[in-house]
Amino acid sequence: MIRVINAVGSTCLGLLMASAVQAADLSGNTGPRHEVRGGVMYHDTMNRESGVDLNVEYLSRFAAFDLFVPVVQWRATFRPHVGGSLNTAGHTSFVYGGYSLTLDLTDRIFVEGSFGGMVHNGVHVSADRSRLSLGCNVMFRESASVGFRINDQINVSAMVEHGSNAGLCEANNGITNAGVRVGYTF
Structure with a gap:
């Protein structure tokens, strides 16, 4: 019985992995690709905490897939991401992960939204007005971007x-950051 369960499990895992690889390569070289991004973020747009955040993010082509919207000729790509932001003033820093949806409006212009979770090193509850009261270390995270492909x-x-x-x-209190990033796709 254990051999049967292992065989079925291995077969399902193999099919799942093959499907993920096939989905990642739907359109050959134009499908989802790995990407690394880095940039600077204005920390806490409500000005309760100070500093600049150094942000880095990796978007994976593994477990990614493309969708094509034929009516408007847009391509959408779902990719898992992981990243982090380090606050230069010693305030709240965090790491995060989730999924990003990139929608190509043209061959150069794209918009993107993401959703996932984050873990931070900030303060749970603070009487100090110069610190955020974030309640717990594990939080939801979402982002929105508009971008331009130079090449x-x-x-x-x-x-x-x-x-x-x-x-x-x-x-x-929540935390909201805004900034600019440069991405490199490979």
Whole structure:
């Protein structure tokens, strides 16, 4: 019985992996690709905390897939991402992960939205007005970007991101950052 379960499990895993690879290569070289982004973010747009964040993000082609919207000739790509932001003033820094949806409006202009989770090192509850009260260390994170592809490998984008515990913890100031990033696709 254990051999049967292992065989079925291995077969399902193999089919799942083959499907993911096939989905990642739907359109040959024009399908989802790996991408690394880096940039600077204005930390806490509500000005409760200070500093600049150094941001880095990796978008993977593994477990990614393309969709094509024929009516408007747009291509959409779902890719998993991981990243982090380091605050230069010693305030709230965080790491995050989730999925991003990139929608190509033209061959050069794109918009993107993402959703996932984040873990931060900020303060849970603070009486200090110069610190955020974030309630708990694990929070939801979403972002929105608009970008321009300089060529097939390099792009630049403006981004806003927000982290919040959605009221699941007692304090919930949330954190919103905005900035610019450069991406390299390979």
